[in-house]
Amino acid sequence: MADRDTGIEFDLAVVGGGSGGLAGAFRAAEHGARVVLFEPDALGGTCVNLGCVPKKAMWLAADLAGRLRMAPSLGFNGLAGGHDGGIDRLDWQVFIAHRQRYISNIHAAYRRRLDAAGIVVRPSRARLVAADTLECDDGVRVIAKQVLLATGGHALRPDVPGAALGGVSDDFFAWRAAPERVAIVGGGYIAVELAGVLQALGSQVDLFVRGTRLLNGFDAQLCEQLAEDYRQHGVRVHFGYGLGEVESADGGGVRLRDATGQASERFDALLFATGRAPNSAGLGLDAVGVATDARGHVIVDARHATSVDGVHAVGDLGTDAALTPVAIAAARRLMDRLFGGRDALFDACDIATVVFSHPPIGKVGLTEAEARERHGDAVHVFSAGFRPMLQALAESPQRSLFKLVCVGQERRVIGIHLLGEAADEILQGFAVAMKRGITLDDLRDTVAIHPTSAEEVVLMR
Numbered sequence: 065m066a067d068r069d070t071g072i073e074f075d076l077a078v079v080g081g082g083s084g085g086l087a088g089a090f091r092a093a094e095h096g097a098r099v100v101l102f103e104p105d106a107l108g109g110t111c112v113n114l115g116c117v118p119k120k121a122m123w124l125a126a127d128l129a130g131r132l133r134m135a136p137s138l139g140f141n142g143l144a145g146g147h148d149g150g151i152d153r154l155d156w157q158v159f160i161a162h163r164q165r166y167i168s169n170i171h172a173a174y175r176r177r178l179d180a181a182g183i184v185v186r187p188s189r190a191r192l193v194a195a196d197t198l199e200c201d202d203g204v205r206v207i208a209k210q211v212l213l214a215t216g217g218h219a220l221r222p223d224v225p226g227a228a229l230g231g232v233s234d235d236f237f238a239w240r241a242a243p244e245r246v247a248i249v250g251g252g253y254i255a256v257e258l259a260g261v262l263q264a265l266g267s268q269v270d271l272f273v274r275g276t277r278l279l280n281g282f283d284a285q286l287c288e289q290l291a292e293d294y295r296q297h298g299v300r301v302h303f304g305y306g307l308g309e310v311e312s313a314d315g316g317g318v319r320l321r322d323a324t325g326q327a328s329e330r331f332d333a334l335l336f337a338t339g340r341a342p343n344s345a346g347l348g349l350d351a352v353g354v355a356t357d358a359r360g361h362v363i364v365d366a367r368h369a370t371s372v373d374g375v376h377a378v379g380d381l382g383t384d385a386a387l388t389p390v391a392i393a394a395a396r397r398l399m400d401r402l403f404g405g406r407d408a409l410f411d412a413c414d415i416a417t418v419v420f421s422h423p424p425i426g427k428v429g430l431t432e433a434e435a436r437e438r439h440g441d442a443v444h445v446f447s448a449g450f451r452p453m454l455q456a457l458a459e460s461p462q463r464s465l466f467k468l469v470c471v472g473q474e475r476r477v478i479g480i481h482l483l484g485e486a487a488d489e490i491l492q493g494f495a496v497a498m499k500r501g502i503t504l505d506d507l508r509d510t511v512a513i514h515p516t517s518a519e520e521v522v523l524m525r
């Protein structure tokens with residue numbers, strides 16, 4: 065049956081024009097499939113509009129502010145230091161105009177590519193009414209042989225009184241100036257990233273962490289050092305904090321109360337970075353029988369098939385790691401199988417990931433703790449702690465800490481953990497090498513590039 069408006073019979077309907085949906089639509093069209101894509105908001109989804117891209121832009125501004133602050137101690141005259149009107153003080157309005165221009169260019173590029181690929185874009189939400197039928201908000205129904213669900217997720221607030229007084233990362237991207245005093249609740253990716261950015265761009269940040277460490281899942285020792293780096297940058301990190309409630313403060317802003325009722329100081333703004341949930345409500349999943357887990361994630365198998373034939377899901381809606389390159393890779397492999405005649409499976413092993421903290425921290429493979437649990441005494445750990453040259457020249461206390469986790473006689477590398485200047489850029493190449501099964505000797509046989517931070521990985525003892 066054909067689409068009522070376009071008269072086209074679609075091979076694929078994609079719900080959601082974010083990282084996974086767009087990647088799937090483009091790859092399917094490359095294979096000759098007729099594709100319709102539903103997206104009620106800006107093309108690019110979370111990553112382009114409210115995630116990776118604007119976040120990295122703010123991180124770059126924060127990084128530059130840190131360097132400008134360091135410059136006078138190295139002899140650069142005429143650069144006023146400090147937080148009060150010096151050259152290191154960012155005019156957010158100006159910077160955000162650059163940030164949003166960059167994002168508009170991405171939208172325009174997507175629009176051109178969609179047109180060139182002949183993909184029909186419907187600016188509407190869609191929901192399943194049958195395994196091969198989607199209904200738009202205006203009641204129009206579209207039929208397609210295959211369906212890809214890629215509706216992403218949204219930020220969660222903790223279930224405490226007054227939580228509505230706080231914002232989430234989406235709200236942060238609407239800010240046009242650094243609030244003087246900011247409280248951030250959470251200890252994961254977003255909490256750590258926004259705390260670093262805001263502190264560097266002029267706010268006094270207090271980070272309230274429920275657990276006893278930052279970034280569960282990253283190397284514990286590196287995270288301890290990252291917490292120390294944050295303290296040196298002026299972030300006040302409160303571990304073991306149980307949030308009880310949030311209340312309005314006299315004179316504006318908010319105060320937090322902990323689980324024992326003790327009130328905090330006043331903050332001009334509060335951000336929750338306490339995890340995200342999938343956008344699975346209102347998608348018609350129950351009506352069609354698509355199975356979800358207790359948190360609402362669509363359950364998929366290794367081929368990204370759901371419990372209903374012909375219906376697939378990728379990205380944050382499903383159960384994969386919530387990272388843009390994961391959504392993209394999964395969608396492309398799926399389309400290669402559905403329309404390209406290839407039996408390529410998405411490989412979820414050893415996905416490298418970086419938190420854009422100050423400095424950045426990255427990992428690929430097992431942490432030392434995970435490796436010891438799995439391989440016991442066969443695990444060998446090598447690490448290098450050092451001060452990068454710029455930090456040493458400026459007599460900044462910020463140090464880097466790199467760690468290799470190896471296993472067995474041949475010291476096969478099964479984990480790489482980097483905290484420090486340029487860790488975000490260094491990790492990718494070593495992640496390729498690790499996936500190829502390198503050993504410590506392979507690294508040591510590689511001549512170093514000197515003087516760099518990266519050379520510490522091949523010189524590690």
Ligand SMILES: Cc1cc2nc3c(=O)[nH]c(=O)nc-3n(C[C@H](O)[C@H](O)[C@H](O)COP(=O)(O)OP(=O)(O)OC[C@H]3O[C@@H](n4cnc5c(N)ncnc54)[C@H](O)[C@@H]3O)c2cc1C
Binds near residue numbers: 110381386
């Ligand atoms: C603050 C922040 C920073 C991040 N930084 C990084 C980073 O640096 N690196 C990284 O790898 N990942 C990062 N992520 C995670 C990354 O953004 C997500 O993993 C990625 O965007 C998931 O892609 P997706 O296609 O599943 O969903 P999304 O990109 O969220 O796209 C989903 C789309 O579906 C649309 N939609 C929803 N419901 C419907 C419906 N019923 N019908 C039609 N359309 C619908 C939405 O409007 C949206 O455009 C970050 C996330 C956040 C929140």
Ligand SMILES: NC(=O)c1ccc[n+]([C@@H]2O[C@H](COP(=O)([O-])OP(=O)(O)OC[C@H]3O[C@@H](n4cnc5c(N)ncnc54)[C@H](O)[C@@H]3O)[C@@H](O)[C@H]2O)c1
Binds near residue numbers: 418
């Ligand atoms: N650089 C990147 O690649 C990047 C950046 C941002 C986000 N992301 C992705 O988005 C996902 C979501 O990010 P996130 O930071 O929201 O989630 P997260 O899972 O990384 O961290 C959530 C944090 O909130 C805490 N928390 C949860 N409920 C709480 C409560 N009621 N009170 C206090 N603390 C609570 C958790 O203990 C944890 O520290 C990440 O897991 C990651 O996959 C990636």
